Amino acid sequence: MCLAIPGKVESITGDDPMSRMGRINFGGVVKEACLAYVPEVKVGDYVIVHVGFALSKVDEDEAQKVFEYLKRMEELDELKEDGWDERPHEPSGGSSVASPHQKLP
Amino acid sequence: MKYLDEYRDGELAQQLAREIHRITTKPWNIMEVCGGQTHAIVKFGIDELLPRQINLIHGPGCPVCVTPLEMIDKALEIAARPGVIFTSFGDMLRVPGSTTDLLSVKAQGGDVRIVYSPLDAVKLAEQNRTREVVFFGVGFETTAPATAMAVFQAAQKGLKNFSMLISHVLVPPAIEALMSSPNCRVQAFLAAGHVCAIMGYEEYPPLAAKYRVPIVVTGFEPLDILQGILMCVQQLESGRAEVENQYTRAVRKEGNQPAQQILGEVFRVVPRKWRGVGEIPASGLGLSAAYAAYDAEKKFGLVDRHVDEPADCLSGQVLQGRIKPHECPAFGKRCTPEHPLGATMVSSEGACAAYHRYRRQPTEAII
Ligand code: SF4
Numbered sequence: 001m002c003l004a005i006p007g008k009v010e011s012i013t014g015d016d017p018m019s020r021m022g023r024i025n026f027g028g029v030v031k032e033a034c035l036a037y038v039p040e041v042k043v044g045d046y047v048i049v050h051v052g053f054a055l056s057k058v059d060e061d062e063a064q065k066v067f068e069y070l071k072r073m074e075e076l077d078e079l080k081e082d083g084w085d086e087r088p089h090e091p092s093g094g095s096s097v098a099s100p101h102q103k104l105p
Numbered sequence: 106m107k108y109l110d111e112y113r114d115g116e117l118a119q120q121l122a123r124e125i126h127r128i129t130t131k132p133w134n135i136m137e138v139c140g141g142q143t144h145a146i147v148k149f150g151i152d153e154l155l156p157r158q159i160n161l162i163h164g165p166g167c168p169v170c171v172t173p174l175e176m177i178d179k180a181l182e183i184a185a186r187p188g189v190i191f192t193s194f195g196d197m198l199r200v201p202g203s204t205t206d207l208l209s210v211k212a213q214g215g216d217v218r219i220v221y222s223p224l225d226a227v228k229l230a231e232q233n234r235t236r237e238v239v240f241f242g243v244g245f246e247t248t249a250p251a252t253a254m255a256v257f258q259a260a261q262k263g264l265k266n267f268s269m270l271i272s273h274v275l276v277p278p279a280i281e282a283l284m285s286s287p288n289c290r291v292q293a294f295l296a297a298g299h300v301c302a303i304m305g306y307e308e309y310p311p312l313a314a315k316y317r318v319p320i321v322v323t324g325f326e327p328l329d330i331l332q333g334i335l336m337c338v339q340q341l342e343s344g345r346a347e348v349e350n351q352y353t354r355a356v357r358k359e360g361n362q363p364a365q366q367i368l369g370e371v372f373r374v375v376p377r378k379w380r381g382v383g384e385i386p387a388s389g390l391g392l393s394a395a396y397a398a399y400d401a402e403k404k405f406g407l408v409d410r411h412v413d414e415p416a417d418c419l420s421g422q423v424l425q426g427r428i429k430p431h432e433c434p435a436f437g438k439r440c441t442p443e444h445p446l447g448a449t450m451v452s453s454e455g456a457c458a459a460y461h462r463y464r465r466q467p468t469e470a471i472i
Contacts (some may be wrong), residue, residue, distance in 0.1 A: 052222025
């Protein structure tokens with residue numbers, strides 16, 4: 001029940017900060033959400049929505065950090081002369097490991 | 106979907122998992138506090154990507170699961186009264202009370218309605234002035250600002266026929282209760298990202314210091330969870346016990362100030378019973394004196410009702426990480442999602458239900 005997912009603010013109605021509402025697009029599904037807790041949010045921003053309330057604005061720069069981290073890690077690996085020799089053991093049920101580039105469902 | 110799919114990239118997940126394998130030299134017990142994370146871990150098979158030394162303990166972070174039996178019984182009693190429209194999030198409808206559940210009350214003619222947002226319940230109260238509209242307010246700090254706003258708006262609109270049955274719970278006191286129990290095995294925590302989106306994480310450094318546990322604020326997608334685990338293991342392996350934030354795209358240190366302000370006005374901190382765990386001091390939210398008129402327990406005369414937990418469900422031990430769900434003798438036999446004995450089998454975020462759904466056959470559709 002704590003599910004909270006990111007969506008894009010498409011439009012905003014109301015001026016009263018305590019009852020400002022937005023229409024939020026979640027990959028095609030549009031729902032209303034209360035924007036009272038994200039006064040800084042503008043049309044086009046991404047917000048994390050839970051039970052009809054935007055909890056926080058997604059920080060676009062911070063959102064890239066994990067990918068930057070992984071990229072740096074990969075570059076470091078390539079620098080290592082003898083490459084990757086401490087391969088982890090396969091997780092149990094090896095068939096469950098998807099091929100590279102495969103997205104999770 | 107943007108900010109969702111890219112955090113489910115299988116190859117990048119493998120890269121993080123490899124790094125965890127590389128740095129792990131000892132066994133470590135890490136608890137994910139939040140049921141949303143438990144669900145993702147079991148669904149995506151994240152635990153199966155980890156070195157065998159890393160044991161994930163599924164914590165008490167499912168509000169549906171920890172709502173005490175007596176609250177469910179109070180909900181059932183209110184919902185069965187004539188003239189009442191009882192509103193709730195869908196997850197609560199099948200949670201078993203002492204004798205029945207909300208869905209059965211509805212089948213027997215009770216006006217029980219599922220709402221998406223607590224504000225929908227306020228709207229119902231406006232549209233049905235001759236009926237009593239009650240909302241079942243459960244959830245952690247993530248959900249509390251939504252219920253607080255519903256009470257706030259009901260008060261602003263002068264609605265006399267709206268009230269709330271409140272069973273809000275708070276995460277840091279639960280962490281404290283777990284850590285202070287003598288047989289606690291948890292050595293690091295993934296703190297629930299969306300709770301921290303509201304509350305920030307300034308409450309955690311004293312806990313990290315007192316119990317020498319790393320606490321990493323973590324998001325909910327596979328890459329978030331793996332990075333959170335990696336950050337925990339880095340700390341554990343180097344002997345650090347600090348508070349770090351993995352979920353920086355949504356969580357700021359000070360949290361959401363406007364939400365905290367409304368929480369402070371509408372609610373006050375109260376002791377709260379947790380299903381299977383018992384009462385934890387200062388671990389819940391109830392209505393503040395100024396909003397006491399919206400308290401359904403008072404309105405319907407149920408304040409002094411107390412009910413003991415049944416003995417045959419081991420969810421208390423599951424919620425405290427002492428056993429895994431399939432170690433409960435009733436699991437999958439007398440207790441299934443269709444006929445749950447305990448709340449951890451009801452909600453999809455409950456550890457028992459997640460294991461039942463994803464772990465009865467070999468894990469499918471994994472990273
Ligand atoms: S399997 Fe059922 S009876 Fe056993 S702990 Fe889980 S909810 Fe309770």
